[in-house]
Amino acid sequence: MTNRHDPATEKSRLHAIIEALPTGVLVTNAQGSVVLMNPALKQQIGLPDNMETGQAVGNYIPDDNLCKLILEISQGRPSDFDAMAPYEFPAAHEKFLQARCRPVRGAARECLGAVITIEDITAMKVIDRLKNEFVAKVSHELRSPLSTIHEQLAAVLSDMMGGAPSTDTHLLSRAKEKTQGLISLIGDLLDLSRIESGAVCTTPKPVMLEDLLENIIAFLNARAAVKHLRLTFEPPDEALPPVQADPLALESIFGNLVTNAINYTAEGGHIDVRLYRAGMDLKVEVIDNGFGIESRHLDKIFERFYRVKTVKTRYVTGTGLGLPIVKGLLDVLGGRISVASAPGQGSTFTVWLPAAAPHAS
Ligand code: ADP
Secondary structure: OOOOOHHHHHHHHHHHHHOOOEEEEEEEEOOEEEEEEOOHHHHHHOOOOOOOOOOOOOHHOOOOOHHHHHHHHHHHOOOOOOOOOOOOEEEOOOEEEEEOOOOOOOOOOOOOEEEEEEEHHHHHHHHHHHHHHHHHHHHHHHHHHHHHHHHHHHHHHHHHHOOOOOOOOHHHHHHHHHHHHHHHHHHHHHHHHHHOOOOOOOOEEEEEHHHHHHHHHHHHHHHHHHOOOOEEEEEEOOOOEEEEHHHHHHHHHHHHHHHHHOOOOOOOOOEEEEEEEOOOOOEEEEOOOOOOOOHHHOOOOOOOOOOOOOOOOOHHHOOOOOHHHHHHHHHOOOOOEEEEEEEOOOOEEEEEEEEEOOOOO
């Protein structure tokens, strides 16, 4: 016969399991004194490793409300209590912890104390905060153009009532422009959320970058011509391998970069797109002699909604989501991007993409 059910063995096994648990565990008796706590709990709360049990719970837990709750549950108040909503509290080193407490009941359902588990929810809190900030920014970006459209339509309506429709065409065309901006914004937001949920670049195939860039430039040349910009492509001086990627993702990356170069370069300027081999990567440079960007903005332009506001850029419409989309796509494709720029001189955006392995088909 084995000693599998021997109470002493069982108890030491249970003890070893509780000691090893990554979740913090604390147990009190009916007087609210701590009778057990594991290393994870000491670490979460910042208690010394050698701190012994035996004292009132308030000497261990740094949050007064939680201590009060634990005491009440330990003492069986209220008697029918069996579940408490998770309780969140801040701890040392900017940590956020979440506690759950349950009464420990004996055979006759009498209360013997309480068991408390504690989880570190700091990462969740950070994500939550970022999500809230994002929703606030999106709401702001949607609300201001919608309010303008609302005012413009209201003015047209009142003109119609008063029989003075002279400025209506202008107002309606401004309202139409704003709705176009909103449609672009929502399209970019949907693209970003698809990138972040991993729903892009799921079917990569070998793409010859030279052909793809030539097509994009041919397409955008019409837009460049309106501003009398010279948009050129310098093909590589050697045969280059393909890249293994989703062609739509590549079109979005280079379409965004060349469109930005067109938007942020004054009439008569020039934009040059160059393609090279750089070791195991292919390197594309989009060079313009446009407005340029001050160095203090350079690491921020890849953040969502960040737009540099100067006298020159204020009339350029945009969403502030183009570069975050480019960066997100490059992250998925294993590529990277950098920017060099000087105000009044222009900008160079450089993209590196891994070349496809020779056997890729
Ligand atoms: P959008 O162009 O819609 O504003 P982006 O995310 O594409 O958004 O770009 C963010 C900001 O970076 C732009 O608002 C602009 O201030 C700056 N920027 C991007 N590309 C260039 C460029 N080629 N030259 C100068 N400024 C640029």
